[in-house]
Amino acid sequence: MTEEAAATATTTQPTATIGAESILDDPEEAETQEILLMKQRVAEMEAEAEKLRQLQAAAEAGDSTAGSAPPESEDDKAAADGRSVYVGNVDYSATPEDIQAHFQACGTINRVTILCDKFTGHPKGYAYVEFAEPEHIDAALTMDNSLFHGRLIKACFFFYVLFDAKKTLLMLLPNLSKWTAGTARTMSTASSKTSSPKPYPFSKTALVLPEARSPPPKPLLQGKGLMPHLLKTLPPQQKQTMLRNLFSRKSPNCILPGSIVNATLEHAPFQFTGVVLGVRRRGPDTSLVLRNVVQRMGVEMQIYPCSPHVKELKVVRQPPRGRMRRAKLFYLRDSPEKMSAIAGGSRK
Incomplete structure (x- = not known):
């Protein structure tokens, strides 16, 4: 029994030592495997770096040949x-291909350049088209104001764009001496005797109202008779003449209700002719109402003679039999047959 146990003990002891050695060798093998993997990666990276060096050398060689x-x-x-x-x-x-397709019918195009901002990289909105022959320029200029991507493009000669400012300056130089004649000051402090000041070029269309020659009377300064004074001086001379001739009760050309009057205006409808329904005499605020039938619809306009938009009032026809019975003819709004009779020159 003791011999068998000793034999078993001797047989089992080497196995235990072998297992312990294997357990101790596992971390070393893992480290060696990691080292091998790292070396393999380094070798791959060196190979890639070598390829990049070769490509860079080839590119530099190509640039040198192109240069x-x-x-x-x-x-x-x-x-x-x-x-x-x-x-x-x-x-x-727009892309260069779009511009090339737009100008393709003009001739052979060598290059299309779209200028971009150097900071943002966005296009600036203009381009240059280079043709193969100068004869194609005339055909390209006909594309001026043509529709491209919903816009009217501007096509002009490149030299004209470059030297436009220079030509303008050269055109202004001969006239510069004429414009500054009499106004430019010399180096001396004494004034020139030959130069005379020119009058200021006032606008000829400006309305300059004449100044009052005589001062207003003292009662007017105190407010007495102010409204009659305004009635005489507030409207312009042309409007005062119109008020006296057409709206004064004593004038033989006075506009009466029932008259046919033609009004000329500065704005639409520019001219309007109608029957006078009533006249309102209020000095500068005088007005009259004209009525007419336009496309089977009654249209009325209230016209103020003193308005600057009214150019002229012309009496086309006086009322039938000289005068109507009423001062206001607003009943004609409900009686179109009576209004047509007045327009025809008879009164029923």
Whole structure:
């Protein structure tokens, strides 16, 4: 029994030592595996870096070969500008392909350039179209004010845009001496005897009312007789003449109810002819009511002769038999047959 137990003990002891050794070796194997993975990743990164170096070297070689070509001279740039057209009011969403398709019928296009802001990168709203031949410029200029993306674009010659300000300055220089003649001051402090001041160019259409020649009387300054004074002086001279001739009861050309009057206005309807239904005499606030039938509908207008919008009042026809029985003819609104009889020149 003791020998068997010793044998079993001797047989089981190596297995225990082997298991312990395996347990101790597991962390070392994990560390070695991590190190191998890290080395593999480093190798991959070095390979990618080498590829990038090769691509960069190839790109630099291509740039060097492209840079070996001679750059554009000033003559080439001037020739390209001579074949270019300025396009303004371009839609911000437009692309060079859209502009090329719009001007394709004019001729062969070499390049389309849309200018953008250097800070924001947004388009500025204008572009340049370079054609292959200068003869295509005339056809492109016919596209001026054409509709492009819902906008009327502006197409003009590129040289005209560049030298427009210069030409304007050259045009102003010959006349600058004429404009400053008599107004420019010389270097000396003494005034020039030959130069004479020119009168100020006042507007010829401005209305300058004449000043009162005589001062108002003292009772008027105290408020006595103010309203009669305003009736005589407030309306302009032309309106006063109209009031005296057409609205004075003593005038032979007085407008009476039942008369046919033609009014000329400065605004729509510009002219209106109708039968006078009534006259309201209130000095500068005098008015009359005209009635007419327009497209089977009665239309009335109250006209103020002293208004600046009234140009002229003309009596076309006096009332039948000289005078109507009533001073106000508002009953004609309900009697169109009587109104047509008055317009025809007879009274029923």
